[in-house]
Amino acid sequence: MVKYSDSGVDLNKLKDYHAYISKIVSSTYKNTIVGAGHYSGIIDINGVKIALHTDGVGTKTLLASRTGKYETIGIDCVAMNVNDLVSVGAKPMAIVDYIAMEKPMDKELDQLIRGLVKGSKEAETEIVGGETAIMPGVINGFDMACSALGVVNQPKLGNDVKPGDYILGLRSNGIHANGYSLIRKLIDDGKLSLKDWENELMAPTRIYVKEVLGVLDKIKAAAHITGGSFTKLRRITKYGLELHLPEPQEIFKEIEKAGVPHDEMYKVFNMGIGMIIFTSQEYMEDVKNFLEKYDEVFEIGKVIEGSSINIITYKNVILHL
Template identity: 70%
Template sequence: MSKYTDAGVDIGKQRELHSKIAEMISSTYRNAIVGAGHYSGVVKVGTQNIAIHVDGVGTKTLLSLKTGIYEPIGVDCVAMNVNDLVSIGARPVALVDYLALERPMEDVVEQLTKGLVKGAKESDAEIVGGETAIMPGVINGYDIACTAIGVVDSPKLGNDVRPGDVVLGLGSNGVHANGFSLVRKLIDEGKLSLKDWGEELMKPTRIYVREILAVLDKVKAVAHITGGSFTKLRRVTKYGLELRMPEPHEVFKEIERAGVPHDEMYRVFNMGVGMVVFTDRENAEVLKNFLSRYHEVFELGQVTEGDKIKIITYKNEILYL
């Protein structure tokens, strides 16, 4: 059986490192409203609250080199940032990108840029600059990251989430851009066919900006499901959660059949849910009806007393995260 740690990624140790970094950088805060540890940082500049986030696409870039599919990676880079901005209620405004290349790769850069532009337009953000560096001996193939800024009146951090609140899930577009070190391990071992699943794996991360911004007045909190999967919900609330997960895309079942333990799937991948929305019972139906115009919407469950995240999987197994 294959776990994320077997592929070289230890989420627990990564969290420990994040905590150390957050403690160290907190000494720089002067105008920070939201520091490290949430989906985006927020700093007050004059009378305006500016939200900022930086992220990349991870080792999905290596899979793009094998498949020759690059444009979705540009969309991924935008999505991983703007989805995190909107998770605190911020409206994305601008992006800059950083592209590091092993060697000049004009065709790759053109396709990546097309993806960046597509993602920026979908999230109503402007790409106002960036940096391209040729770094032989440092970079294997290429790496790409974005920094995104947004504006927010009052950050939604989940402070008013309470037991009894409803938890909704918005459908994902597939694997998105997380867990690819594990996916690549399965491919390298011959347990998962890149020929059969390459196009499905390379689908871009879904962007949820417009629909979330349209319902901000009816939601209490929003959580983008990325690295660490549903443990990310801890950024939103320390209360308990009881969630019944939907039937996932076939690609997740194939990854599991390739040798990933069932419980590990829910600790690594989004399992068909790309964004989670918290709301009160009064607004739940209104939100479901509106959001279903954009994506498949699942009523996953509710916030509970206590502090355990209980997940009932599509196989009706019970997991605690």
């Protein structure tokens, strides 16, 4: 059996880092409404609420180098940022990018920028600048990250989420952009075929901006499912959650067959659900009907009394996160 920690990624250590950093940086707050620890920070500037977020694509960049598929990385970079912005109710307005390369990469850079533009147009945001660096000895291959800015009129932080509220799940494009250190270990160990699953593994992260903003006045919270998977729902509420998740795409089953324990899959990957929406019974049908214009939407559970996150998997296995 292969766990995430076997690939060199310790999620518990990352949580410790996040908690430590959040505590230290809080000493700088003056106009901060939402600080480190939520999906995006929010600051008040002369009455205007601005949301900020920074994220990269992670080690999926290494598979881009193996497959020659770089455009998807640009889309991923936008998606990882704007999806977190809308998760606090922000409308994405601007992006700046950072690309670091080991050496000049003309063709690769062209694809990365084309992907960045494609993702930004999908998110209806603008690329207003960035930084491109060549750093031999520091970078092996390339890395890409973005920072994004959004404007908040209706903060959606989950403060009014309560037992009885409905939880909807929006279908993902597949793996999106987390868990790739574990995936690469499976590939390198000969347990997962990159050749057979290249298209699925390199599919770009779905951008949920239009979906979430379109129902913002009828929802209580939104949660982007990325690293740490469903454990990040603790950012939304301390109440209990009862989730019955649908059958995921075949790529997730293939990864599990390659040796990843069933419970570990739900701690690392999105398992076919890329965004979760919290809404009241009053608006549930309206929200669901709107979201179905874009892709599959699943009624996956409710908020309950208590504090546990209980997941019923597609194999009818009950997990407690």
